[in-house]
Amino acid sequence: xxxxxFISELKLRTSYGSLGNGSIASYAFQERYQITQSERILNGxxxxxxxxPGVLPKGLTWETxxxxxxxxxxxxxxxxxxxxxxxxxxxxxxxxxxxxxxxxVFGTDVPKGNYADLETKGWEVSVQWNDKFDxxxxxxxxxxxxxxxxxxxxxxxxxxxDKRLSDYYTGQKLGEIWGFTTAGxxxxxxxxANSPKQILYKSSTSGQTLPGDIKFTDLNGDxxxxxxxxxxxxxxxxxxxxxxxxxxxxxxxxxxDWNRFSFSVFFQGVGKQDWYPGREAAIFWGQYNRPYxxxxxxxxxxxxxxDNPNAYLPRYRGYIAQNEQATLRQNQTRxxxxxxxxxxxxxxxxxxxxxxxIKRLGMSAxxxxxxxxxxxxxxxxxxxxxxxxxxxxWRSDALLSxxxxxxxxxxxxxxxxxxxxxxxxxxxxxxxxTF
Numbered sequence: 001x002x003x004x005x006f007i008s009e010l011k012l013r014t015s016y017g018s019l020g021n022g023s024i025a026s027y028a029f030q031e032r033y034q035i036t037q038s039e040r041i042l043n044g045x046x047x048x049x050x051x052x053p054g055v056l057p058k059g060l061t062w063e064t065x066x067x068x069x070x071x072x073x074x075x076x077x078x079x080x081x082x083x084x085x086x087x088x089x090x091x092x093x094x095x096x097x098x099x100x101x102x103x104x105v106f107g108t109d110v111p112k113g114n115y116a117d118l119e120t121k122g123w124e125v126s127v128q129w130n131d132k133f134d135x136x137x138x139x140x141x142x143x144x145x146x147x148x149x150x151x152x153x154x155x156x157x158x159x160x161x162d163k164r165l166s167d168y169y170t171g172q173k174l175g176e177i178w179g180f181t182t183a184g185x186x187x188x189x190x191x192x193a194n195s196p197k198q199i200l201y202k203s204s205t206s207g208q209t210l211p212g213d214i215k216f217t218d219l220n221g222d223x224x225x226x227x228x229x230x231x232x233x234x235x236x237x238x239x240x241x242x243x244x245x246x247x248x249x250x251x252x253x254x255x256x257d258w259n260r261f262s263f264s265v266f267f268q269g270v271g272k273q274d275w276y277p278g279r280e281a282a283i284f285w286g287q288y289n290r291p292y293x294x295x296x297x298x299x300x301x302x303x304x305x306x307d308n309p310n311a312y313l314p315r316y317r318g319y320i321a322q323n324e325q326a327t328l329r330q331n332q333t334r335x336x337x338x339x340x341x342x343x344x345x346x347x348x349x350x351x352x353x354x355x356x357x358i359k360r361l362g363m364s365a366x367x368x369x370x371x372x373x374x375x376x377x378x379x380x381x382x383x384x385x386x387x388x389x390x391x392x393x394w395r396s397d398a399l400l401s402x403x404x405x406x407x408x409x410x411x412x413x414x415x416x417x418x419x420x421x422x423x424x425x426x427x428x429x430x431x432x433x434t435f
Contacts, residue, residue, distance in 0.1 A: 009075035013086075016069070020062035024096055028112060029060050057099075057113035065092045080131050087123040091156075100160050100167045116158045116168060122151025138259050145253040152245065163232035171232075175245035177276055178238045179331025180225070181217040185304055185314060186210070198225040201327050204317045212304040212315030214327040214334070242274030242336050260352040262367075269342035275381075275393055276331045279322050281417035284385050288328055291318030298384050312384065341379035341390040343423075347372045358433075365434040373426045389422035 031053040038049045071086040094114035102110050128145040153174040163169040165178055186192050192209050196218035203213035216225045219237040228236030248271030255264040277284040286296045302312040312334075314320070314327070321328035328335065350369035358366045379390040 005078050007074065007076050008079055009073060011073040013071035013073065014069065015071075016067070018064055018066040020064055021092070021096075022062075024063075029056070029096070031056055052108075054109050055111040057111050059114075060096070061094055061114055063092060063095050063114070065090055067091075080129060082128045082130075084126045085124070088121070090120040090122075092118045092120070093157075097168075100158070101164070117156045118153055118174075119156045120151055120153040122149065124149040135258060140256065140258040142256040143253070145251075147251040148248065149250070150248050152247075162229075165230045165232065165235065165238075169232060173243065173245075175243040176240050177242040177244060177274060177331055177336070178235060179241040179276065179333065179336070180237055181219060181239065181241070182332045182334035183215045183217045184334075185309070186213050186215050187309070191215075196223050196225050200224075200226055200325060201330055202323070202325055203314065203320060203327050205319055205323070210315065211306075212309075214314050214332070216330075216332065238331075241331065241333050242276070244274060246270045247272035260354070262350040262352070262369075263348070265347040266345045267342055268345050270340050273339045275337045275339045276335065277321070277337065278417045279329060280419065281321070283387050283418045285321040285328065287316070287318055288313070288321040289319070290322060296385065296387055298386055302384070337385070338380040339390050339393055341377060341381070343374060343378075343391060344372075344376040345374060347375060363433050363435055367432045369430050369432070371428050371430065373428075374423045375425055375427075385418075388418040389420065391423055392420040393418045 033050045033053055035048055035050050037046050040046070067088055067090045069086060069088040072083070074083040075081070076083075095116040095118055096112060096114055097116050098112050099110045099115050124147070126145065126147045128143065130141075130143045132139050132141045134140065155168050155170055155172045155174065158168045158170055158172075160167045160169040163171075186195065186209065188211055191211070195215060198209065198216060199207070201216070203209050216237060218225060219239060220228070226236045227238055228234035230236070250269055250271065252267040253264070254266075256262070279289070282289045282293045283296065285293075286299055287293050299313060301308070304311045304313060304315045320326040323329060348369055348371040350367050353366045353368065355364075358364075377390065381388065381390050381393070
């Protein structure tokens with residue numbers, strides 16, 4: 001027999017069900033006529049005009065999400081330890097998203113329709129400990145709560161027979177970043193001459209390659225650095241170098257109270273996530289993006305020169321993080337950023353005033369407190385780029401719905417450039433009174 005003080009609750013849960021997704025952008029499934037004003041003047045006025053709407057496929061229907069969930073609830077040790085755990089599989093069919101890229105002769109935007117299926121597997125765990133002990137002849141209560149969750153989503157159907165990397169494809173893990181493996185920098189003219197040809201990717205606007213320029217690894221051994229046919233079967237010298245999906249998201253809550261004092265602190269973070277700075281990430285690239293940009297202070301001492309050959313950044317040239325075929329514009333392992341982080345979202349210290357202090361004012365309870373928001377953040381990103389807010393640096397493109405034209409190309413991964421407003425630090429004081 002198990003003592004009820006050891007396990008007071010043990011519950012196994014399971015559920016299964018399907019729902020339609022109504023969270024589709026307004027009018028996205030209807031033909032829309034854009035009313036504009038003509039540039040021509042007729043009878044002294046500029047008349048209104050419209051044009052033929054974009055193409056819509058026939059037979060549009062609801063997205064359907066079917067979820068299977070299994071869960072476990074446990075309370076142990078006189079309810080001091082509680083655990084809630086869930087694992088789920090969600091299969092979304094007939095997803096409303098943009099279709100495969102069509103030739104320019106099609107003449108209009110690629111139509112959106114029920115083109116994709118998606119499978120998401122994930123889990124969540126929450127563990128909490130509540131206890132007390134005597135401190136100075138008075139009870140000290142404390143609690144600890146940990147939350148951890150993870151998921152991955154995979155495209156299980158999409159009409160992309162060639163598995164072109166510019167579109168979604170069957171078997172794709174959402175958030176994949178395809179890119180080159182960086183081999184370092186060219187060290188000499190001889191090194192340039194004896195290395196695989198890299199003429200497709202320029203290290204300057206002139207296209208001349210010099211020592212200090214980025215060198216890519218020839219993964220397929222054909223002597224030329226390229227992207228092949230940009231398909232899964234022939235990606236050239238590219239491979240999957242990272243993923244933008246936030247993995248192992250977590251939260252930590254700590255709380256305590258003793259002798260009218262109370263304390264709480266909340267941390268949140270992401271255990272694993274990758275980000276490659278896009279073409280407009282001027283806060284990261286500085287003058288590598290455009291020569292008239294501000295130089296980030298973290299780049300000082302990190303720029304290649306003959307006296308500094310082991311620097312993080314290549315020789316100094318403008319536009320090589322901006323132009324389409326430039327070297328820094330290419331996703332690559334050297335500049336792929338780890339944007340995992342932990343942030344203290346809130347910390348608070350309070351004190352409950354004694355009743356005999358406040359009863360003359362007609363108050364039954366009064367608490368004074370000081371609170372801090374976003375006072376501390378740590379991330380591997382801050383080893384270099386300290387001017388970016390790691391929590392705001394990246395905007396998710398790992399969704400098939402809303403339409404793909406509202407997010408980044410899955411190959412280029414250029415949404416989110418660190419240009420969002422940062423999370424502000426703040427300290428506040430307050431009084432809470434009950435009459």
